[in-house]
Amino acid sequence: MEFETHEDAYLFYKDYAKSVGFGTAKLSSRRSRASKEFIDAKFSCIRYGSKQQSDDAINPRASPKIGCKASMHVKRRPDGKWYVYSFVKEHNHELLPEQAHFFRSHRNNNTDPVKSDSRIRRKKNNPACKHLSAYHDFSFLDGYMRNQHDKGRRLVLANGDAQILLEFLMRMQEENQKFFYAVDFSEDHVLRNVFWVDAKGIEDYKSFSDVVSFDTTYFVSKYRIPLVVFIGVNHHEQPVLLGCGLVADETVYTYVWLMQSWLVAVGSSTPKVMLTDQNNAIKAAIAAVLPETRHCYCLWHVLDRLPRNLDYWSMWQDTFMKKLFKCIYRSWSEEEFDRRWLKLIDKFHLRDVQWMRSLYEERKFWAPTFMRGVTFAGLSTRNRSESANSLFDRYVQAETSLKDFLEKYGLMLEDRYEEEAKADFDAWHEAPEVKSPSPFEKQMLNVYTHEIFRKFQLEVLGAAACHLTKESEEGTTYSVKDFEDDQKYLVDWNESNSDIYCSCRSFEYRGYLCRHAIVVLQMSGVFTIPINYVLQRWTNAARNRHQISGNLEIVQSNIHRFNDFCRRAIILGEEGSLSQESYDVAMFAMKEAFKECAIKINTIENPAMFEEAAIQPRDPSVQEGNQYGSTSKQIGLEPNIHAGNASGQAEARRDKRSSLNNASKKAKHVTQSGTVGEGSQEGFQQAAAPTPAQAVMAGQFHNTMPGMFQNVIPTEFHNIQGTNMHQNNPPG
Known part of the structure; x- marks a missing residue:
């Protein structure tokens, strides 16, 4: 176990002490005579040593010291890192974990982090931090974010990966201004977290925001790249990528920053359901950032942890799983689930297993019996292989480097686009076979x-x-x-x-x-x-x-018209692209059709607005009877009735084609808009939320961040030290 400074080591010891239930003190420290730098430090329980006081003292003070030996001794190596030289765990007194916050050494941890930490106060006034603080007060994270600014915490990248990542993000933004990315730096300009999402992902979220899976499998499993992903599923039950992140650790601070960045990118519309692993830091972050979202645990995450958390698993695996599945899947009511669960843990003597207790306490997060009224759209399955979360599994292995992943990222997006386009084409041109008279x-x-x-x-x-x-x-x-x-x-x-x-x-x-x-x-x-x-x-x-x-x-009629228009639009695209003249004719006809459709829809939805217009003389150029009309008949085609969002979707499709064409030329990468600590020239305008605070934040970043990015980020990326993956995350 290593630390950047002896202060970091003391913060770690304080956290450990509070979880166990004792107060701490800095017992001693020593500097080098030559360099004058600290080279040795010792921290202890406040009851360490014995009382030293004169017998003739007039008003003797009470002393907590009773000869306890619990302590941690750290020393500094020549390379500047600090290591644990000795550690004494045993105490000679009662430990008080429930009352630990009363010890003087832990009292500051219960105050608002923003008010108590000068470093956070300085960051709060820094435009690069506005993104996080613009939404929420940090007070909700009491007890979780005490050490989120630990100087030892950084995004651990291999040599040269930082430059590769920077070039990837900037190239993606250049190719598509809707590509969004965010970068999180510490006060010491150390890279901590990175997030990005392409234009197609932002567009997909608008249609499929009901259920989102936040998957940390690659990071938790210690893959070479510390990757986390936001995954959804489209109308063809195909996985869609809604965002990617590279993270330094599993703290609440990291997950709050990541989810805040994701919300800014997708437009601050929260999902109805968020599926995650069973993790306290993620749970706290979702409760803070997505309070209206139903947070649930993926079933396969829960079931996958059984062998790791239960002793003697192999001895009674089949019998236990049969009983467990009966409890999980066959319980009609909540009362029946509770009864079967208690019977299960008694039969297999699991009452003292902490993990089983936590599962029961959080049963409303994962047990099917408690999911009435929730829709998972196939994202919560028994096995990972059945889930859309396996999207990256064929592109990312444990030893995949960041460079290889970024190259495969473009290929993966191309595969997704191709599969969805094929499914859309089949839906517009073919009808499945009917197999019954039902x-x-x-x-x-x-x-x-x-x-x-x-x-x-x-x-x-x-x-x-x-x-x-x-x-x-x-x-x-x-x-x-x-x-x-x-x-x-x-x-x-x-x-x-x-x-x-x-x-x-x-x-x-x-x-x-x-x-x-x-x-x-x-x-x-x-x-x-x-x-x-x-x-x-x-x-x-x-x-x-x-x-x-x-x-x-009515739904059947609407969808039938939609499919018909899509088929005709493809034909129009083929005919209209044969020459510039045919293209101009087709474009003019489509624009006129869009205008007429918009008028017709507004007339239906807001009839009062058109009462006065109805008695006015009509424009002779507009034929009566069919407002979709005469223009459509001139070209023999109808426009897409889906026109209310047609311009935006057409733009998204053009963005997608542009991205794919550029990607094939440039190592198969795709793009959107970028930020440091947030903000891209277009990304924040696109994602500006409806609340005043968010609107102000978007404007601030639009005006200030591009310049900051050019001046700051390249330098910081160049200065990041290369090191092995997951080796430098701070303990705790």
Whole structure:
């Protein structure tokens, strides 16, 4: 264990002391006679040594010293690093972890970090720190962020990687001004954390912000690059990359900075659900930065930790897992889950296992029984290989260098774009095969994307293998025997509000109704999927800015028109690109069609605004009867009805094509807009949030940061010392 200074070593010892339950003191220190620098220091329990006081003292003071030997002795090596020379753990008195904050040495840790730490106060007035402080007061992080400015904490990069990273970020921004990145420096200009997201990721988040997975697997598993990623899933159930980070450590400060940077990049709209590993620092950061977001733990993260946290795992693995799965997946009510859990830990003598206790205390973060009303869109699975989180697994291995990763990053984005474009093309030009006379299957044929429809189709076909019985005559709960997996499920159906819930929790975890719910609807005489169980994120209109609503027939009509327009738009693109003249004709027609569509939509949504205009003479150039109209007929094509967001999406597609073309020429990299401590010329304008504080912050960075970036960052990147990965993170 090493430290940058003896003060860092003392801060570490204080943290340890507070967690154990004793006060600390600096016992002694020694300087070099030649250099006058500290070379030796010793810290101890406040009860170290014995009372030394004259017997004839008039007013003797009480002394805490009772001969305790607990201490830590550190020494300085010739290279300047400090190491633990000796450590005495045992105390001769009672330890008080619950009252540790009363010891004088720990009292300052309970004050507001901003007010108590002069270094933080100086940073608060630094424009490069505005990004973090513009949103929240630090007081919520009491007890977590005491050492977030530890001088020993830095982003550990191999030799030359800092320059490669800098060139990558700046090149990406040059190629696409919507590329966003943020850089976090310490007061000593040491690089700590980096975040970036490409333009496609920002655009994807607008449509698929309901569920986001924050994955720290590569960092926690000690990969060569300390990578963390924000992952989502699109309407084709394909993973989408919503942001990347390189981080120095797992402190709350790091995760708060990272999530704040991500929110600025994607426009400060918070996700409905955030999936993460079970980690206290992440938990505190999400509670502070995303208070309205439902925080949940990935199931595969929880299950993956079982062997590491339970002794004698191999002796009773099969029996234990059978009982555990019954508790997790077969508990209908919260009371039933609690009862089965207590029975489980008693049977396997696990009451004293701290990890099992923490799992139970946090059961509402991960247990399926407590997830009613939550939708994970397939992101929370039993195995990592089934999850969208495995997006990077074929591009990143334990020994992948930063240079190799940045080169593969562009290839990965190209693969993602190609797969999504192919799926979109298939959805516009082909229709899946219908395999049954079920009205449910026919209803969703042109509503769901192909991938989701095929999975839903299996549920429709599987309903034939289910047998239904009613639990009670007056109740609304049904028992469904599934002969395919030989299991019995409970389904609760409330016809008055079209609310249906199955104990298999398919809708919560996958986002579409299961066969058990379908057979209950059939037997209840309901032959239409309730609209609240048709998630827009799984439909061909997932990227439409207008929310689908009303009955299913209206949704089917809207999506049918959308698909038809997309097919015709591709033909128009092919014909219009043959010559400059045909291009001009097509562009003029599209612009006119967009204008007419916007007028028509506004007339429908705001009829009062057009009452006066309705009695005025009409422009003779506009034909009556079909406002989409005459222009469309001139070219034999209709514009995309999706036009309200068409200009923005068209721009995004142009950005994407530009990025891909440049990437293939330049080591396959893609781009967007950049920042130091935040702020790019366009990134902050794009991400300016609706609150006054954020708006001010965006303006400040727009005016000041590009110059700062040019003057500061290259120097700091050049000065970063190369070292082995994960070797220099501070203890604790």
